[in-house]
Amino acid sequence: MTASDSFEGHDPLGLILIILAALVIVPTLAVYGFSTLARQGIRHSGTRVVLRGFAALAAGAAVAVYAWGVVQLALMVGPEQSSACQDAVGGARAASIDRYEGSYLPLQLNCHVPDDGMYSADVIPGYVNPGALGLVLTAAVLAVSSGLAPERRTGGINSAKEASG
Known part of the structure; x- marks a missing residue:
């Protein structure tokens, strides 16, 4: 993955x-x-x-x-998802993202950085x-x-x- x-x-x-x-x-x-x-x-x-x-x-x-x-x-998809995750974790940790995890409740896309945890990417409008x-x-x-x-x-x-x- x-x-x-x-x-x-x-x-x-x-x-x-x-x-x-x-x-x-x-x-x-x-x-x-x-x-x-x-x-x-x-x-x-x-x-x-x-x-x-x-x-x-x-x-x-x-x-x-x-x-x-x-x-x-x-x-x-693809580049947009990667870009959103890179923005969420910040430039220094962007290269360390090893996987995405989705959540349906609440609806969100999480980006995992080893030894640093999960970061929520801002891909869902805040009001949803x-x-x-x-x-x-x-x-x-x-x-x-x-x-x-x-x-x-x-x-x-x-x-x-x-x-x-």
Whole structure:
């Protein structure tokens, strides 16, 4: 294993599968979230429905942000990867880099220098990991809250018909 091999830190098939999965998951969650909110309108839907719709949108956004980081990582090949690692470890230790190690959680590329440890290369935008984490936590809180919220309607088409009939 040498530092000049491309994708040494991350499996290229794994990166491609994550990107392909995100291409399906993000639009699915977006359509579900928006259709849930639009079915009767936010003002006329119960609290559970609104929370569930926003949970789906937050989850979709989390997947999209994470996938964007994966795309940035997948574009780092050969010379770009080596250059990022050299910048991370500094000029004096750049020649000593012996391998790359990838991490999916948090998403990052690490460069190993013998007897000096691991250095994280700045190949993933700084907002990706905290942004994805924040959106995942938001989605989880909204999803749990939708399960705990009381089911009540604040109006809508059906309740207007019942009141007039």
